[in-house]
Amino acid sequence: MPSWIDPTxxxxxxxxxxxxxxxxxVDFIARLCAAWDFGVLPYPATVKEIRKPSWRAAVDACRLLxxxxxxxLREWHGLPKLPYLGRELAYIRDxxxxxxx
Numbered sequence: 001m002p003s004w005i006d007p008t009x010x011x012x013x014x015x016x017x018x019x020x021x022x023x024x025x026v027d028f029i030a031r032l033c034a035a036w037d038f039g040v041l042p043y044p045a046t047v048k049e050i051r052k053p054s055w056r057a058a059v060d061a062c063r064l065l066x067x068x069x070x071x072x073l074r075e076w077h078g079l080p081k082l083p084y085l086g087r088e089l090a091y092i093r094d095x096x097x098x099x100x101x
Contacts (some may be wrong), residue, residue: 004045009035025058036069051076
């Protein structure tokens with residue numbers, strides 16, 4: 001198994017040795033974004049891997065419109081913006097320092 005695949009993302013099944021198919025990559029992105037949205041940061045090697053152009057099709061196919069992490073992945077891959085369907089938290093939206101981030 002490559003070192004960038006976090007085995008903790010697979011509590012329900014054995015972690016895959018490789019992610020070759022589009023379906024396997026979409027599943028990985030869904031698991032990664034779910035963990036990331038709850039504060040479990042990905043390995044630096046994982047971020048480096050999923051930013052590669054070979055992941056663009058999987059990122060586009062995933063469509064996790066409620067995930068902030070997913071929208072970040074879309075931005076990294078230069079994909080068109082999609083509507084964010086998650087909660088917009090007022091304490092973040094109205095933070096005057098947000099413009100400086």
